[in-house]
Each structure stands twice: as C-alpha cells, then as structure tokens.
Amino acid sequence: MMSVSTCLEFIRIRFLTMLAYRVNYYSGIIIYAINIGAYYFLWKAIYGDQPSLAGFTAAQMTTYVAVSWMARAFYFNNLDREIASEVRDGSVAVQMTRPYSYLMVKMMQGFGEGLFRLLLFMVPGMVIACLLFPVKLPTDPKAWAVYLVMLFFSFLINSQLNILTGLCAFFIENIDGMIRMKRVLVDLFSGVIVPIAFLPGWLSAAMQWLPFQAITYLPSAFFTGRTPLGEAGSALGLQLLWFVALLLPITFMWRSARKRLFVQGG
Template sequence: MLSAYLEVIRMRFLMMLAYRVNYYSGILIYALNIGSYYFVYKAIYGEQAMIGGLTLGQMTTYVAVSWMGRAFYFNNLDREIASEIRDGSVAIQFIRPYNYVVVKMMQGLGEGIFRLFLFTTPGMVLIWLLLPVQLPTNPSLWGIYLIMLFFSFLINTQLNIITGLFAFFLENNEGLMRMKRVAVDLFSGLIIPISFFPGWSKSVLEWLPFQAITYLPSAVFTGKITGAEVFQKLGIQAMWFFILIIPMYFLWSKSRTRLFVQGG
C-alpha cells in the first residue's frame, strides 16, 4: 500500500510539472506582493527600531519567508474534494483499496514537493537578491524550520480536507471554503504577524490552529522565537496535527454512510 501512495505523490508531481510555466509567473506575482509589503512596513516603521517584537530586517524576512512558505503548503484540495462530491465521482473512491483521505494528503504532498523546488526555492532566492532579507546561518535552524514548514503543510491540508468533506452535508460549501481561506491567511499571521494583534485577540488565536501554519515557523526562522521555546512551538504544531485527525476522520466516516441525490 505504501508503494501505491508513493505513486500518487509521483503522479501528482508530474501533473504539476506539466503546468510549470504557470508557476514562473507565480514567482513574479509573489515577489511583487512581498515587495509591496516591504515598502508598506518600511513606511510604518519609520524611525522606530522595533514593532511587535520585530525589527524592520526581521519583518522583511518574516514577510518573505511567510509568503514563500505559503507557496509550499498551499493547495486546492478542498475544492477538488467538493467537486468530486458534487459530480459523484467520489463514489468510485469507496470501492478502491485505499484510504481516500490519505490519498488526498499524498496528492497534496506531491504538489507541495513540486512547489518547494520550482516555486518556493527560486522565489526565495529572487527575493533575497532584491530585498534585505536576513537568512539564518545556523544549519540546525534551517532544519527545524523545514520540519515546522512540513507541519504547516499537514495542518493546512487537514483544514482543506475537512472543509472539502463538508460538501457531503452542505452540498454547496463554496462560502465555507472562501471563509476558510480568508481565516487561514489572516489568522495564521500571513497578512499581519500575530504579534501585531491586540492582546486579547492574540490570546484567542493561541487556542486556534491557524498560528501553527505561518506565524510559528516564520517567527522561528526570523529569530523572534529562540531557545527552548522553539521546541515548545514545534510541539504545538504536532499537537494540532494530531487533534485535527479526529474531525477529519469523523467527517469521512460519517460521509461514507450518507447518500444524497441531485438532479432528476
């Protein structure tokens, strides 16, 4: 069965490779986006040395690594699942000798590997050449960041699968998918670092899984989080990964016993 899942990863990677030209333009779009954020934050900082626990140099790095990290963990599995549910093709998955949810995770991983090597890495190099990004020189920090980035992918993919599976019960979950995407981008710290939020909202966000997607790995990468606290934050990511397995498989098990018919 492992070989079958590895084949799913390979096939997804090759499928993405066929459309790689689209991602070259994506690198430029992300670069423009990051550049815009840089000049906005540069104006906001002005003469201030630090805001929200981040210097301007750290903020520049935070923005760059957050958006390029998003290029790795982003996927549209929620829309794929919802589409398969609406057109009925998901029924075929019930009789196949593999776990549908795991297959979707593997498809997302294949896409993520493609994005890592052909989007995130060249994009980060381009940003490093254009903007004053401060890359860490400690190899162990790079290793920890990559582990945390992988957890970012897992947690984001779990949220996508959960959102997609709601199509079994809502039939049209377009609004839910849009709400989820906005929530992830905003509350994960992608648009605004969580340290910039008011105190009460930061306390609320600490109880949600979103910070584990962007803020925690990016804060570690920039040096805002250091020492033993790094492993504590890594533990938070691992905790959310295991917690989200419960609703994901609960929804899938309930979905397998639900029948609804559309059309005449």
C-alpha cells in the first residue's frame, strides 16, 4: 500500500504537469461554453411552451446542461490512453518493478489532473456559464457538500472504467477503437448528451443496471433539484455500490495482465 505522502506527491506532480500546459485548458473553457450554449438553445426549442418534460423543468434543464458539461471537465482523464501507451512502448515494465501500486499511481495521477481541471477549468467555466445562461445554483450549503461528494465518486467511477479499458491493452495490442467507443458510451449513457430520464423506457430501465448513470446523471439530477436532498443517500449509495463492484473486474484483469505482459521494444 502507498503512504499518504506518496499519494499526495503523485497528485502534486500531475497537477504541476498540467499547469505547464494550462493554455490548452483555457481554450477548452471556450469550447465547453459553446457546447453548453448549443444544448441550451436546443433544449429551449424542444421545451417550447411546455413547463416540464420527463420531470425536468426548463430552468432545471438549463442548469443540468451546464453542470453536466462542467462536471465532465473534472472527471474526464486519459488514463486509458496512458496505460495503452505505456504497454505499447514497454515502459509499463519499469513501472511495475517500482515499490508502489501501478494502478494506484494512475488513480492519483488522474486525481491530480482532476484537481487542475476543477480549479482552472470547471470553476471559471461555470462562472462564464452562469453569466451567459440562466443557470440556477442551489443555495443550501448541504446540497453543495453532497454534490461535491457525488462529484468525487463520478471521478472514481469514470477513472475505473478508463483503467478497465486501458488494461485491455495487455491483451489487445491496439485499443484505440475501444477507447473511442467507450467515450461515446460514457457520454451518451451517463446523461451528458441526453438525461437518462428522456431515454426510451426499456433503455432507461437497462441503464439502472449499468454504472454510467453514476457518473453524470445522478449528481446532476440532484444538483438541479430533480432529486430532492432527502433522496441523496440512495444516489450516493448507488455510486458507492458501483465503485466497489468495479474493483472486482479491475483486480481480476490486473492479475491476468501481469501474467500475460510481454514487452515489444522499450
């Protein structure tokens, strides 16, 4: 097990690494603002004169769109591509000989990137979104506290899915197509593009058995007020359940991957 100080050091190093390329993320704020604007006007046209659809009022949907995209800025990372690249160039063999958990290092690096995105991407992006669009933020401090916890679980679950995808590189030499497919599935079924409540009944029911909703839909639905504060415990419990459940396939794949590893070049 890694010590707390070691974990903090990996987080700090990744944060400083991201800070060196911060200009890319400043431009990303503009891109996300454009995405939010596009979806805002799309949903505005869909709602028309109707007060609510699928349990979302027009005001809640505006907030949902802004919060979902800004949350994505925090939990998004490229751990899958990093693992695949290290397997491909053979550097993963060196990583595995070091006296710390390879997967834990990846998680800490992803969290360092997430903190950078939170402070220099998500927060300023949310400020801009509030200035440009009629976003209504909750005023109850408890709602903010619960949402931050749910957002942290969003990062954990999304990172676990990325790690699972990245570990496939130990068995399949090229997983670029798999990575692209995974990102499309996460964006679509987590609720970033369309809230799960708007999906057809059979598909919405199927999503209850998949971890995607725990990444975006559950936190954003709570933040907009569609899920009341009294039901936050069940949403948090579902996120915790998926976090624990995903540890099992990760552990199994990691054990199999270590036995199967072969290095090309390096």
